[in-house]
Amino acid sequence: MQICSVCSEQIPKYRCPACKIRYCSVSCYKKHKDECVPVKQTASPEPDLPVTRNSDGSWTVDDLLDEDDQSDRVPLHRLKQLGESEELKALLCNPHLRQLLLTVDQAESKADIMKATMQEPLFVEFADQCLKIVEPTKDEDSCPMDESL
Template identity: 70%
Template sequence: MQLCTVCSEQTPKYRCPACKIRYCSLDCYKRHKDTCLPVEKPASNQPKAEEAFSSDSWSVDDLLHEEDIIDRVPLQRLQLLGQSKELRDLLCNPHLRQLLRSIDSADSKDDAMKAAMQEPLFVEFSDRCLKIVENEAKGLTSCEDDL
């Protein structure tokens, strides 16, 4: 039986997203985060998503499966999302952030998205994201051109 890496007392339920150690509780996570040493990923020739979203430690490839390749949006277009003041303003809304968290943590992403699409605020957010990405696909140089 595996024990919590921090307290060595309980069975771990969680894994640190940065260094992958296993821990059992919020208290253990709080104790661990001050000494956390993130696991280094092997260097890649592909630009990483964290260059656009510096607070996250994932890449676009982590989100997609091979069968999703046809739906992949180039990183350059995704970076425009991080540059949009309008999107940042929308993300200041705690209700929208909670909707996004609930979709992210849902077991059934499809059902969570269907429920979220009933919320006008989420529809506004998703429409704005698509508009930014699609306008770049049409050759615009900035997401601000359509504001």
């Protein structure tokens, strides 16, 4: 478990976009920013993912993930498939599902809210549909075999 690089007391929630240290709060960021020494960006292990901040100043995947999170990274082509899924688009038309997603996004305790939200059949259906795209079974991910062989 990591701890805040500034106060060494809390679990960090954020990462400095310039030097990549982890910090837990706005007050720790304010303390840190005066001493911040930016590091040069290195090449990403996956070339199709960004390594620097976008021109609009938004954060990139590498700003949000550290080495421990790399195994959980979803390939870019799978993320694109999520955005193109008609099944997901249809589910997202449901205002109740959109409200559930907002509640999860805005919750302080993600683990607690996820326990409650996973009791909602609509959310489970949404999560299952996402997983079908992100982690397809071997049957779904491979090409059909030629029956004549």
